[in-house]
Amino acid sequence: MSEDLSMRQQSILQFLQDFIDEKNYPPSIRDIQQGCDISSTSVVDYNLKKLEEKGRIRRDREVSRAIELLGASGERRPTTVSVPLLGAIAAGRPIPTPPDSVSPGAYETRIEVTAEQVDGRSNVFALRVEGDSMVDALIQDGDIVILEATRSADDGEMVAVWLRDENETTLKRFYHEGARVRLQPMNREMEPIYAAADNVEVHGRVVTAIRRSF
Numbered sequence: 064m065s066e067d068l069s070m071r072q073q074s075i076l077q078f079l080q081d082f083i084d085e086k087n088y089p090p091s092i093r094d095i096q097q098g099c100d101i102s103s104t105s106v107v108d109y110n111l112k113k114l115e116e117k118g119r120i121r122r123d124r125e126v127s128r129a130i131e132l133l134g135a136s137g138e139r140r141p142t143t144v145s146v147p148l149l150g151a152i153a154a155g156r157p158i159p160t161p162p163d164s165v166s167p168g169a170y171e172t173r174i175e176v177t178a179e180q181v182d183g184r185s186n187v188f189a190l191r192v193e194g195d196s197m198v199d200a201l202i203q204d205g206d207i208v209i210l211e212a213t214r215s216a217d218d219g220e221m222v223a224v225w226l227r228d229e230n231e232t233t234l235k236r237f238y239h240e241g242a243r244v245r246l247q248p249m250n251r252e253m254e255p256i257y258a259a260a261d262n263v264e265v266h267g268r269v270v271t272a273i274r275r276s277f
Contacts, residue, residue, distance in 0.1 A: 145174075146181070151192070152193065176209060189207050198250050220237050240257075
């Protein structure tokens with residue numbers, strides 16, 4: 064650590080590095096306060112300002128968790144993107160979910176991911192996975208999937224689909240089979256779901272997954 068930093072600033076900087084390395088997104092002010100055992104968020108904010116002045120971080124105060132680490136050589140960490148977390152989706156059997164809950168316009172909670180994770184896409188949203196039918200694709204119960212909003216899918220793509228007649232949503236691999244669609248789980252112990260093509264409404268294709276933190 065640089066000698067121009069106070070012990071507290073060194074502690075905060077180390078916490079930022081460890082947090083981002085583990086979770087792939089920056090901590091909140093409250094995370095820093097708790098992780099560094101600091102008395103108040105105002106003290107955290109003061110020290111973050113000092114780290115900015117010393118060229119160790121970059122912040123965007125208009126975006127939650129938007130703290131970017133700057134190395135001694137000036138190399139920048141990936142910038143972050145704020146993604147709406149819309150709720151849960153079943154990766155086992157379908158579960159009832161209102162249609163607007165998988166609409167990118169309906170959300171209250173957001174998560175931060177790197178721009179690299181979404182490959183520069185802007186029309187993305189996140190869903191928390193429930194169930195274990197996608198475990199062979201390394202997506203487990205409690206993980207978060209980031210999806211690109213779309214109404215179409217190619218064979219083999221992993222998608223969030225709405226089953227109109229059943230009023231249910233699910234996460235599966237998508238295959239056209241004539242007048243029907245096969246929704247294939249990625250779990251060898253589970254059977255596929257077959258549905259009439261006009262009963263299946265695609266809402267998004269998976270871009271990446273974020274493993275659950277324990």
